[in-house]
Amino acid sequence: MKYRLLGAAAVVLAVGGTIVPAHADTTATNVTKSTVNKSTIEGSGAVTARVAWVGSCEDADGISVPCGKWRVRLRAGGTVTVADAAATAVDARGRKADSVGKFAISGDGQWILYERAKDHRLVVRKVAGGRGTVLPASLSRKGTEPMRVWLSPAGDRVLVEYDEGREPGKIVTVATGKIVKLPAADDLEGLSGDGDEALAMRYNNDNTTTLVAHGMDGHSVAKVPPQVVVNAATRALSADGHTVAVLISGNTETRQPPKLRLYDLATDRLSASMTLPLKPDASVYLAHWSGDGRLTVKAQTGGDEKPTVVRVLTVDTTTGAAKPVDTFTVTARNYTWLTAGE
Template sequence: MRRTLLGAAAVVAVAAAGLPAIAHADSAGTARVAWVGSCDDKDEISHACGAWRVRLRSGGQIKVADAAATSVDAHGRKTEETGKFAISADGEWIVYERKSDHRLAVRRTSGGRVTLLPKSLTRLGTDIVRVWLSPSGDRVLLEYSETGEKEPGKIVTVATGKIVKLPAGDDLEGFSGDGDEALALRYNTDNTTTLVALGADGSTVAQVPPQVVINASTRALAADGRTVAVFAGAQPKLRLYDLSTDRLAAAVDLRLKKGTVVYHAQWTGEDQLTVKVQSGGDGKPTVVRVLTVDTGTGAVKPVDTFTVIARNYAWLTAGE
């Protein structure tokens, strides 16, 4: 999930809070958060500028020098939209919009060989595109908005460039826990909403679920392609919904402080979710806490905390 904050200078400080990081094979080369700076034009209107930067779990920082700060339209003209960027949930891969030609590129966070995705993916420009990177970085999900609303979304396999087209108009929400499916909302003519799991193999599982599922603040699709974690309510409770049977499990209480909002969730185990909550903002440093949630008991365990100082144009964390 991208957070856009209009500010004066491009400064971000990210600091660990003494909590253990999520386990990775090489934490020195995995990303925690990325951001792009902010500049003001002659009319004092802020826009993204400068290089995208990535804070690593080890505490280090890298600059992605060939990543575009801003997108282009279908005619190749610079727009005010932020350049496309995403991090895999494991933090080891990034996808970004290449500055030289605005093609989408995938590489390891730590550097190395760059894989360019097919040119056709951005033929309508990059300003109307939203991208997600699968949890292990092997697939990219694209959604087209506004003038591209009739363009089908796509799942792209990075290694081969294979493209699976998704139904145009579906409101995509990101990858499943293993990256084999995408979760989406489909708005029907009878004022109902269908929840859909769209497989990279072309398969579909769909239901018109209870309103509590549709009205949830955050949803996440499991690796099985049918179980959806739902966070709902002013004091978030966890519910599991089965797309194949239309079964909604009883609510599980979460041991979170009152007023906490879960803004992102990802399945990271058969019975485990990794979620993010945040506080601050509005000119104050934003604090992001990463927690694991046991889906059976609701037990919450902190695994990481970092702070994003508000003077940047946009930021995002691993898995968003």
């Protein structure tokens, strides 16, 4: 399984659902059935998403499968239905697959990426509504089932990875459709804070692991990092293209809470640990930088038939000071859910 990496300077932490792939049907969002006035949604560039989810149904064998419409819960309250987003992916022959349709939310919460139901093309549009941008058909020519997708923090670039080892990953510029290909052997982990680079892991024949940042211009920065970086719960690349936020899981036996370290791909320097204001059982599953250097980190508690709690913090990486900015509960049953930055 391939794992994603996301972005870091001030840190935002949230406690939510499962890691990768999208959160499975053990938990769901505390969603209301209220809606938001359409004119309000379309008229405000500040409309932002907190969490998105798709429903769960049982097939003939009693197995849970994604169904229904993708819905987005807004930070200001209420929900929006993405009517043309596919609940399920398709295989290379265009047949309905068992996996969930592709969906992502930008780090700033203002943009969504989804798989269009009528033809399974990838589309990027504002959460607030309006006309979307349809990405090149070549991205999904082999179906969407083997794909993973990420949306940049500002919604201007898309990262696509394929399970097939011979198919290169791709960075797509939304406005132009320009595609930059990445080495097929690398495991992609997400886009940098400004969307200009992609972070990836490369597993070498000598049992070492290389961490690499691929730039849109073909330039890359790579190092064999310390094991603490390789074993991190999640990682995230800054807009500078070389600073990586490294999130370290907590330990309930030793009562150690999750920690943050910064790793520099250019200098091989690893910072001291910064303790995060989370309980040892909080699962840090996501991080992403904004273009101006603010870091968002998300973690989760609960699950396994219990409500999942999501807490969001900002952390100044120069001082280690953390500030809570959001908390919400994931309680309604669904097939999968994801938050801004996923």
